[in-house]
Amino acid sequence: MSFIRWSWIADNPDLILEKLLQHVELTGFALLFGFMIAFPLALAAIRWPRLYAPSLATTGVLFTVPSLALFILLIPFTGLSMATSLIGLTIYTLLILFRNIVAGLRGVPQEVSEAARAMGYSRSWQLFSVEIPVALPVIVAGIRIAAITTIGLVTVTALIGQGGLGQLFITGFTLHFATPLIVGFVLSVLLAVVVDLVLAGAVWLMTPWRRGRS
Amino acid sequence: MITFESVSKRFGAGPPAVDDLSLEIAEGELTVLVGPSGCGKTTSLRMINRLEELSEGRILVDGRDIMATDPIELRRGIGYVMQSSGLFPHRTIRNNIGTVPLLLGWERDRINQRVNELVELVGLTPEMLDRYPHALSGGQQQRVGVARALAADPPIMLMDEPFAAVDPIVRTRLQDELLRLQKRLHKSIVFVTHDIDEAIKIGDRIAVFRDGGRVAQYASPTELLAAPTSDFVVDFLGAERELRRLALVSVSDAGFEMGPVVTPGDSAETAREAAERHGSDWVLVVDADGRLQGWTSLDALDDEPVPADVSGTFKYTVAAGDSLRAALNAMLVSGIGVAPRLAEDGRYEGLLTQAALNRQLS
Numbered sequence: 001m002s003f004i005r006w007s008w009i010a011d012n013p014d015l016i017l018e019k020l021l022q023h024v025e026l027t028g029f030a031l032l033f034g035f036m037i038a039f040p041l042a043l044a045a046i047r048w049p050r051l052y053a054p055s056l057a058t059t060g061v062l063f064t065v066p067s068l069a070l071f072i073l074l075i076p077f078t079g080l081s082m083a084t085s086l087i088g089l090t091i092y093t094l095l096i097l098f099r100n101i102v103a104g105l106r107g108v109p110q111e112v113s114e115a116a117r118a119m120g121y122s123r124s125w126q127l128f129s130v131e132i133p134v135a136l137p138v139i140v141a142g143i144r145i146a147a148i149t150t151i152g153l154v155t156v157t158a159l160i161g162q163g164g165l166g167q168l169f170i171t172g173f174t175l176h177f178a179t180p181l182i183v184g185f186v187l188s189v190l191l192a193v194v195v196d197l198v199l200a201g202a203v204w205l206m207t208p209w210r211r212g213r214s
Numbered sequence: 215m216i217t218f219e220s221v222s223k224r225f226g227a228g229p230p231a232v233d234d235l236s237l238e239i240a241e242g243e244l245t246v247l248v249g250p251s252g253c254g255k256t257t258s259l260r261m262i263n264r265l266e267e268l269s270e271g272r273i274l275v276d277g278r279d280i281m282a283t284d285p286i287e288l289r290r291g292i293g294y295v296m297q298s299s300g301l302f303p304h305r306t307i308r309n310n311i312g313t314v315p316l317l318l319g320w321e322r323d324r325i326n327q328r329v330n331e332l333v334e335l336v337g338l339t340p341e342m343l344d345r346y347p348h349a350l351s352g353g354q355q356q357r358v359g360v361a362r363a364l365a366a367d368p369p370i371m372l373m374d375e376p377f378a379a380v381d382p383i384v385r386t387r388l389q390d391e392l393l394r395l396q397k398r399l400h401k402s403i404v405f406v407t408h409d410i411d412e413a414i415k416i417g418d419r420i421a422v423f424r425d426g427g428r429v430a431q432y433a434s435p436t437e438l439l440a441a442p443t444s445d446f447v448v449d450f451l452g453a454e455r456e457l458r459r460l461a462l463v464s465v466s467d468a469g470f471e472m473g474p475v476v477t478p479g480d481s482a483e484t485a486r487e488a489a490e491r492h493g494s495d496w497v498l499v500v501d502a503d504g505r506l507q508g509w510t511s512l513d514a515l516d517d518e519p520v521p522a523d524v525s526g527t528f529k530y531t532v533a534a535g536d537s538l539r540a541a542l543n544a545m546l547v548s549g550i551g552v553a554p555r556l557a558e559d560g561r562y563e564g565l566l567t568q569a570a571l572n573r574q575l576s
Binding site for chain 1: 263288296297299
């Protein structure tokens with residue numbers, strides 16, 4: 001018996017594609033929602049430094065909850081739905097995103113912010129046209145880590161009926177049949193690599209000012 | 215004109231950073247705030263464009279209370295240069311310089327035209343415009359900082375130790391260029407430094423701050439050096455106060471004398487008489503064209519006529535525009551304690567002696 005049965009792949013392209021797209025969808029939305037929560041939280045923690053420690057502690061504790069336990073805890077509220085999966089996945093992105101956005105904005109040289117203020121920028125315009133662009137590499141670095149973590153975690157949500165490529169693991173496991181397992185594994189690793197490279201490329205394109213820097 | 219009326223600034227509960235400061239900063243002049251660190255000079259500067267809000271008193275800019283002006287509007291109308299250039303790392307030099315015009319809503323063409331003018335003005339080259347700040351040296355970054363502050367042609371410029379972080383050679387050049395710029399632009403500049411030499415060199419007027427945000431003396435550089443009003447100012451001006459005064463006076467302001475001048479071929483007797491009249495044991499040798507050849511002692515003449523090439527030469531000479539400090543330097547190395555003064559065409563004009571310097575300092 002050969003290790004992988006190619007005919008299974010040939011017979012099930014639609015299934016594989018569907019799971020891949022679901023995987024991308026779950027990852028994308030989790031990152032989007034995570035960013036939508038972490039970003040204002042980070043701005044608040046910069047504006048009111050007192051908020052930083054409790055925010056970090058909260059997102060940190062959430063991050064340590066075992067993923068399977070978290071999904072099971074959510075089932076009574078949201079059932080075996082995509083919402084359950086997304087809520088869990090979003091929660092796991094918060095710590096990484098929050099920490100990197102704060103670190104990025106805090107890393108903006110003080111004289112740069114000061115210069116913007118002295119030139120007559122309004123507070124919000126200073127944030128969006130000076131501080132965020134300068135902090136972008138650190139912020140995107142956070143998104144990259146969060147994306148890779150989430151792509152891995154999505155497979156766990158197969159246990160609550162979601163899971164994208166993770167469902168191929170379950171299929172393989174219940175049928176004692178390695179091919180779907182290997183396909184799911186290879187594709188999720190490839191997805192992580194591709195997403196990471198795309199984000200790295202995007203930040204390279206967006207920050208011409210960092211090139212050629214020693 | 216910028217007027218401080220009994221301005222105080224407190225940070226928290228401690229003693230005030232600036233205490234009851236009253237100061238008039240004249241229009242079109244370069245006013246230096248100088249003093250030891252922690253004396254409140256930077257805080258005073260930063261209150262003018264409301265980077266720091268004052269606690270008590272009033273600051274008027276052209277008669278208008280700055281507290282009645284929107285801080286963002288106020289800042290856009292006042293140029294600001296800081297110690298570390300504070301350039302935006304993610305923007306090209308062109309866009310850095312065009313920052314304030316863009317905020318003011320100028321059209322793209324007008325901004326570009328203005329940026330091109332400014333690049334020339336501050337001594338940068340147009341090729342630099344499309345680079346990013348990290349590709350420039352510290353001195354070049356400061357020039358961009360100055361260009362950025364000048365971009366919208368504000369009548370007032372605030373400069374917070376702008377040259378403190380560059381090496382001494384570049385600093386001297388930047389100071390010279392600021393003076394050259396100021397001659398053309400006549401901005402009202404408030405310049406903070408802790409370096410008294412810089413203050414004396416560039417300031418039209420100098421406010422010497424002392425601890426606790428009080429002004430110990432507010433005067434022109436020559437006044438300050440000639441008549442310091444307190445021990446604090448004397449100490450701050452340092453042990454070389456007289457030398458610094460000499461640096462501010464030009465050779466043309468001091469008297470000079472002809473000195474014992476002889477021509478090559480003159481007899482030893484003529485040389486001896488000239489030296490005696492002057493009370494020296496040496497004579498200067500000036501040829502028929504009025505060129506100074508050097509000096510010779512009477513002993514070295516040995517009763518022979520004055521030769522064309524003499525052993526004593528002057529390493530330095532001075533001209534009308536040089537400072538008396540340069541004249542003193544020339545005296546120190548001349549071997550006979552005098553500094554020859556030459557006209558623009560190189561002809562000998564006369565001698566500066568130490569007595570002439572003493573008269574200037576007394």
